[in-house]
Amino acid sequence: MTPIEHRVCPNCARVFFAAKEAKSLSCPHCGYVLLERRRLERREAAMDMIVTLGDVKMAAHIENYSDGGIRMSYGGSPISKETVLGVDVEGLKIHGNALAVWTRKVSGSTYASGLRLI
Secondary structure, eight states, X not given: OOOEEEEEOTTTOOEEEEETTOSSEEOTTTOOXXXXXXXXXXXXXXXXXXXXXXXXXXXXXXXXXXXXXXXXXXXXXXXXXXXXXXEEEGGGTEEEEEEEEXXXXXXXXXXXXXXXXX
């Protein structure tokens, strides 16, 4: 039987239960990542990108990226988890689709989202 312990999320301060020896862990309430799940090397970036949601295009800023995903920040409304969107990053020659795997409010109307390239 796997030992279970309670954890407190440092982002939303809510309590949840998790396996004591979990190698990957995120808060079930807000999605905050407590343990690193990424296996691909992340590279810092400071470049702009275009995100397409249906017929709407919006500007975003890349914070970091890997061969499998992008962390971006943007203004406006939050992108819901599991949303499929188009991404265009001319500087990295990335043109395709991505899946939003998490979104958090940074401040005011600024949000950050993690995207998995698909």
